[in-house]
Amino acid sequence: MRPDADLLVLGGGCAGLSLGMRLAEQAPAAGRTMILEARTGYTQDRTWCFWRLAPHRFERLVARSWPAVAIRSKQRSVKVDCRLTPYQMLEASPFYAEAQRSIDRSQHVQLVLGTDVRAAPRQVAGLWQVETDAGLLTARHILDTRPPRPPRTSDATLWQSFFGQEIECAAPAFDPETVGLMDFAEARTDDVLFHYVLPLSPCRALIETTVFGPRPLAVADLAAAQAAATERLGRGNAFRVLRAEDGVLPMGMTACFPTPGPGYSRAGLMSGAARPSTGYAFQRIQRWAEEAAASIRQGGPPPGHEPDPALRRAMDRLFLRVVRDHADRAPDLFIRMFGNADPARVIRFLSDRGTVADCAVIGSTLPLQLFLGEMLKGMVALPKPLRETA
Ligand SMILES: Cc1cc2nc3c(=O)[nH]c(=O)nc-3n(C[C@H](O)[C@H](O)[C@H](O)COP(=O)(O)OP(=O)(O)OC[C@H]3O[C@@H](n4cnc5c(N)ncnc54)[C@H](O)[C@@H]3O)c2cc1C
Known part of the structure; x- marks a missing residue:
């Protein structure tokens, strides 16, 4: 039986559309992709901000670009000059429109709006079956970008x-x-x-x-x-x-959502896209979309998000636990980080480009006793990477 699509993408939000627009630009050899999105249309529902460390594909869509950011506590304030890596804002609406335009031009990628995926997809005779409010659809591969469940x-x-x-x-x-x-x-x-x-x-x-x-x-x-x-x-x-x-x-993330079988992968905010220490996901989704499109171009399945390198995972985990257990100290920690280290290092670190030296310098700005105490509470073990195996 010929499936309805080679790849069914569940969810046409940031991750689904980011991949969709890249696949739309590739040769049709990549197979037929169908993106299922519950919304009937897109609105200006969010803005995405990030530091511009390098040229990117959405330069034309940048709505604002700022040369400075400030961090203020009751005691102290720090203003960071970031002219070389400006803080940029992208509005969701033009992003959605650009993705839709590029998908509409393609013969092999289709965005189906107003289609709600209802039940968990099942594998039947080597194909994935997806039950939607518009009927049953089949595909060789599934990429699920929906949140697996409401946050717990x-x-x-x-x-x-x-x-x-x-x-x-x-x-x-x-x-x-x-x-x-x-x-x-x-x-x-x-x-x-x-x-x-x-x-x-x-x-x-x-x-x-x-x-x-x-x-x-x-x-x-x-x-x-x-x-x-x-x-x-x-x-x-x-x-x-x-x-x-x-x-x-x-x-x-402490939860890891299993995939139901081979040929099924997950991506998006709750599946490894969000940077633990910031929750930011936009640029990470763009990097993942490039990798996923390349994998599909070479005949492979769409991969999930790469786990963060061990040092970054360990630093983020320690930082989050300190913030969670010492909320009153958090303003001082952020002020120290931005005020006492070269801000370029902090920006690189927060943008996933930090070097070992950046990590060391940032670490040296933080109160040693507080962090050692948290480490002694038994948190030295690295968290497991969140990548799912199919
Ligand atoms: C208001 C807001 C502001 C943010 N700002 C930033 C920022 O400044 N910088 C940054 O890096 N990150 C930011 N983020 C985090 C992250 O970049 C976004 O959440 C991003 O949209 C995540 O992409 P996603 O594809 O995982 O999820 P979404 O974009 O939410 O896409 C998931 C899609 O799945 C669809 N869906 C869900 N269930 C079904 C179903 N059953 N059937 C069919 N479709 C379904 C949804 O309708 C949705 O379109 C922000 C998040 C929010 C909410």
Whole structure:
């Protein structure tokens, strides 16, 4: 029986579309790909930020590029000049549109919107069967980018929960040259709360209330802190809310979701895309998409995300556990890291490009006793890589 597709991609979000647009540019020899997406259309539901360490394929889509970021605690503030590696923002909407355009031009990649995958795919006679609300589909390979399940507290060492609003103030309130990367002015002691400010103009900014905590939080849990932040950071000006976004990102996955059989792989936020110490995933998804497209071009299956190298995994794990167990110390840790090490090293480290020397220098800025104490609590063992075997 001829399957409906060689590759069925479940979920047409950032990961599914990133792979889809690359496959659309490749020769049809890569086989027929169908991307199934539950949404009936895309909206401006998020912004992706990252440091630009090298030229990238989305330069044309960059909406803002900042030369500086600031980290502020109640005691100290650090402003980091990052002109050489600017902090950039991509809006999701033009990304989705670009991916759709490139897929629409292709004969061998198809994006099917408004199609909900209902049951767990099953393997029957060597093919994968996927039950959708539009009927049964079959494929040789499955790439599943959906979150395997709603987040459970025990799935990650920490959770990054955030609620952001893009606001427009009646009078200037923001420095359009400097991103407020972490503003700990309203820090708490039982979890790590800070505000993240992307200034879009003197009067307009995306202000996000972010919590690093042991459990995923809902928007309602963050709403009061967000209201106080918009008032304070908007300098008491009248403002209107233009749009909102929210999310829950895993920081250090502890759950590992098995794949149900050969020819089935997983990718995306809950399957290894998120950098443990930051929750950032966009650039990691782009790197994975390049590798996956190359593997498919050579006749192989789409791989999952590469596990992080051992040193990075160990550092991220230690850092997350210190932050989890000593939330009150977190503002000082971030200030020390950005303020006492060459910021270029920190930016490289956070962007997965850190060298051993970068790791050593960053480590030397942090309070030794605190970290040694956490290590002694039995956390020296490396976490298992999260890559799934088919
Ligand atoms: C608001 C927000 C802001 C973020 N900002 C940043 C940032 O600044 N920098 C950064 O690096 N990372 C950021 N991230 C993290 C990460 O980059 C994004 O979450 C990214 O979208 C993850 O891609 P993904 O493909 O794994 O998940 P998604 O983009 O969420 O895609 C998953 C897709 O699967 C679909 N789906 C789910 N269930 C089904 C089903 N049953 N059938 C069919 N389709 C289904 C969903 O509709 C969705 O489109 C942010 C995340 C959020 C939520």
